[in-house]
Amino acid sequence: MRGPAIIGAFLLVLTSAARAQFPSWYLPHNQVQPTVTSAVSLDPATGDFLYVYTVANGAGAQQRLAELYMDLKTQISSATAPTDWEVLADPAGGTVVWGASGPVDLAWTELHPLDPPSHASEIAPGATRTGFSLRSPCAGTGPVTFFARGYNHEAQPPQTDANADSAPAVPQWRTDAVSGQTLGPGDCSTVRDWGNRRPGVDGFLGVVNFVSGDALPGGVPVTVQVRFSRSGETVLPATFHAVLNSQDVTAQFVTSSRGDRVAVFPPGAAPLKSGRNVLLLSVDGIVPGTTHQATDSDRFTFTLP
Amino acid sequence: MRPFGGRLLFLLAGLAACSPDRPVNLQPTPANGDILRLIEEIGFRGPVAIVTATPIEDGHRRATKRSLMVPPAQRDAFGAALRAHPAAAARLTLALQQADEITDPNLIDSLNNTRRDSLQVLVAPSILNRPASAGGPVENLVQFSLEFLDIDPNGNIFFVPGGDIDSLLLMARINSAGHYHGSSLLEDTLPRRVGRFDPRTGSFTTSFQTTWHVPEFSQEINHTIRLTERGGPNDGQTRFFFNVFPYASRVTGLHRIPPGGATYVRTGGTTEHPEDFNDWAVQPLIDAIVSFATAYNQARGDVVRVNDLSLFFGGRFDVGRASTVNGVTVLTPCHEGDLQSCWGNANGHQEHRLGTEADLNLTTNTLLNRAGFYRLLLSHFQSVYPEGNHWHVRDAASIYNPPR
Numbered sequence: 001m002r003g004p005a006i007i008g009a010f011l012l013v014l015t016s017a018a019r020a021q022f023p024s025w026y027l028p029h030n031q032v033q034p035t036v037t038s039a040v041s042l043d044p045a046t047g048d049f050l051y052v053y054t055v056a057n058g059a060g061a062q063q064r065l066a067e068l069y070m071d072l073k074t075q076i077s078s079a080t081a082p083t084d085w086e087v088l089a090d091p092a093g094g095t096v097v098w099g100a101s102g103p104v105d106l107a108w109t110e111l112h113p114l115d116p117p118s119h120a121s122e123i124a125p126g127a128t129r130t131g132f133s134l135r136s137p138c139a140g141t142g143p144v145t146f147f148a149r150g151y152n153h154e155a156q157p158p159q160t161d162a163n164a165d166s167a168p169a170v171p172q173w174r175t176d177a178v179s180g181q182t183l184g185p186g187d188c189s190t191v192r193d194w195g196n197r198r199p200g201v202d203g204f205l206g207v208v209n210f211v212s213g214d215a216l217p218g219g220v221p222v223t224v225q226v227r228f229s230r231s232g233e234t235v236l237p238a239t240f241h242a243v244l245n246s247q248d249v250t251a252q253f254v255t256s257s258r259g260d261r262v263a264v265f266p267p268g269a270a271p272l273k274s275g276r277n278v279l280l281l282s283v284d285g286i287v288p289g290t291t292h293q294a295t296d297s298d299r300f301t302f303t304l305p
Numbered sequence: 306m307r308p309f310g311g312r313l314l315f316l317l318a319g320l321a322a323c324s325p326d327r328p329v330n331l332q333p334t335p336a337n338g339d340i341l342r343l344i345e346e347i348g349f350r351g352p353v354a355i356v357t358a359t360p361i362e363d364g365h366r367r368a369t370k371r372s373l374m375v376p377p378a379q380r381d382a383f384g385a386a387l388r389a390h391p392a393a394a395a396r397l398t399l400a401l402q403q404a405d406e407i408t409d410p411n412l413i414d415s416l417n418n419t420r421r422d423s424l425q426v427l428v429a430p431s432i433l434n435r436p437a438s439a440g441g442p443v444e445n446l447v448q449f450s451l452e453f454l455d456i457d458p459n460g461n462i463f464f465v466p467g468g469d470i471d472s473l474l475l476m477a478r479i480n481s482a483g484h485y486h487g488s489s490l491l492e493d494t495l496p497r498r499v500g501r502f503d504p505r506t507g508s509f510t511t512s513f514q515t516t517w518h519v520p521e522f523s524q525e526i527n528h529t530i531r532l533t534e535r536g537g538p539n540d541g542q543t544r545f546f547f548n549v550f551p552y553a554s555r556v557t558g559l560h561r562i563p564p565g566g567a568t569y570v571r572t573g574g575t576t577e578h579p580e581d582f583n584d585w586a587v588q589p590l591i592d593a594i595v596s597f598a599t600a601y602n603q604a605r606g607d608v609v610r611v612n613d614l615s616l617f618f619g620g621r622f623d624v625g626r627a628s629t630v631n632g633v634t635v636l637t638p639c640h641e642g643d644l645q646s647c648w649g650n651a652n653g654h655q656e657h658r659l660g661t662e663a664d665l666n667l668t669t670n671t672l673l674n675r676a677g678f679y680r681l682l683l684s685h686f687q688s689v690y691p692e693g694n695h696w697h698v699r700d701a702a703s704i705y706n707p708p709r
Contacts, residue, residue: 090600095684114691116679117672156691167655167705170690173683175709
């Protein structure tokens with residue numbers, strides 16, 4: 001039986017509209033006012049991090065919000081979308097896209113044979129949808145960037161003079177979106193801090209998603225991802241022990257699908273505290289080249305607003 | 306019959322038969338006087354043009370390279386001289402610094418294209434529509450300095466003191482760089498296809514200076530010189546020189562997207578730009594297309610049609626001439642003998658020169674597929690827009706992306 005899922009707090013994320021100059025023929029997609037709030041928890045079935053997003057479109061938006069893109073630098077296990085939305089994601093990572101789907105808006109007429117349709121499920125100005133989720137074995141290593149786009153027809157560049165030599169100045173699509181940052185999985189391919197105690201045993205245990213001394217953002221859950229065995233050392237996972245600000249939190253760690261020990265600590269509640277937080281982690285293992293058992297005990301700190 | 310192409314093949318075949326040595330490419334050293342002595346040593350007694358070429362790409366001067374040109378009728382004699390004097394020939398070969406055999410991964414059409422190490426000049430094509438944000442239009446150049454050797458009536462080799470260049474002619478090698486069209490003499494020498502010399506004629510003392518304005522097209526190009534000597538022992542005599550190994554304008558480093566299987570198909574090949582040569586690109590774009598096609602196929606079960614990327618040596622891709630009549634855009638494909646639709650008067654492909662753009666389409670155009678196709682395009686490429694009956698996409702490295 002894995003440990004209980006821990007629900008994180010919601011996060012309000014500010015967004016910014018691009019201020020690009022578009023060609024006169026171009027039909028923009030950035031007339032939306034997205035607000036993305038996120039929650040992170042641990043999936044009790046897999047031990048992986050579950051990121052759930054709620055998307056609102058401000059009342060002053062000029063377009064219905066039709067697509068949400070998120071640039072990720074890591075793999076995900078799965079993704080889901082709310083009813084009449086779809087998610088298109090590559091398990092290897094890259095950009096995840098959620099798009100309105102389901103019934104096509106009855107008022108929509110196509111501009112040309114490639115024109116993508118408008119859907120009735122798009123988020124209207126002043127409305128909110130939730131249920132956009134990602135499941136990943138990776139904790140957050142920092143904010144991830146999203147791009148929200150409103151529905152508009154896809155304009156064809158005008159046919160220029162028959163002897164023209166210019167290529168159409170079609171903007172990069174991320175320029176034609178409203179971007180922002182939110183919580184999401186980061187790159188967990190490497191351990192960022194193996195501690196600094198004894199060379200022979202420091203490889204027993206390390207922290208994947210932050211470096212000791214990091215300042216972490218406030219108002220959001222603190223995620224911790226611990227990895228064993230830097231160079232193939234024999235480690236005794238049952239001896240793993242974790243103390244956060246003098247409180248034993250070992251039981252709050254579960255094993256993820258990739259074998260890491262992971263935990264999520266809600267913001268604004270003990271044992272987290274404002275200012276300097278101290279996380280003591282330890283695990284036993286066999287000293288390389290010997291039969292001796294030793295303990296890798298590392299002290300990691302982070303600060304919160 | 307293709308008059309110049311046929312002649313070129315004959316000449317190259319003749320050279321290969323007469324000379325076992327590789328092309329006569331010279332490094333910046335030795336000096337031209339040393340070359341004269343080396344030619345004396347191998348016992349060759351005929352006119353020789355010493356060509357010093359300095360490419361200037363995007364304003365950057367590259368290493369100077371020297372090469373020899375001989376009259377077509379003297380090629381056999383030149384080869385025989387090399388064979389008759391192996392020791393001297395070896396020293397000449399050493400002095401000429403022959404390149405090792407290098408397999409050019411892009412050389413997929415060996416009948417119509419020359420390996421990189423056998424080119425006398427290799428330069429990137431010009432890009433006259435490069436946007437200001439990427440540096441503005443670029444015309445690449447090759448500066449040539451020509452000196453000439455000849456034989457006086459006593460059989461002594463000497464430097465031609467001066468003369469008149471009556472003509473400098475550039476000729477495309479037929480079917481090179483994936484352009485399987487344009488075999489007429491008019492198209493063979495079309496400046497938009499092969500570039501131009503400036504000046505093309507003129508008088509000179511000691512050496513003649515001229516500049517090759519490199520075309521936008523990737524091509525293999527041959528060069529002839531007609532010289533009338535002024536002063537010296539052969540005053541008034543005319544000599545004709547032909548480069549024995551060609552020049553080339555090429556984009557290097559492109560790869561062909563592999564066969565797609567279940568997720569995409571390669572398409573768009575024509576008689577003029579065959580399928581084997583129209584789907585080459587930089588590796589990041591290929592990776593993105595493969596990833597995109599896999600994701601789209603998994604999401605919709607449909608197959609991506611991968612149309613034109615770039616030709617295998619890049620350069621301008623004259624797919625045809627687009628025109629709009631009564632609001633409907635029609636493409637007249639480039640075809641043999643149609644100068645309006647080929648070699649620059651076409652606006653079918655303004656991009657597709659550097660392997661950083663692609664034309665993609667879905668196979669089954671339902672509204673559901675269309676939406677998924679579009680969203681996955683955005684998640685895999687930097688710029689995406691509908692272009693006629695397909696989507697045009699740009700890789701992050703495309704010079705045609707406006708700045709963010």
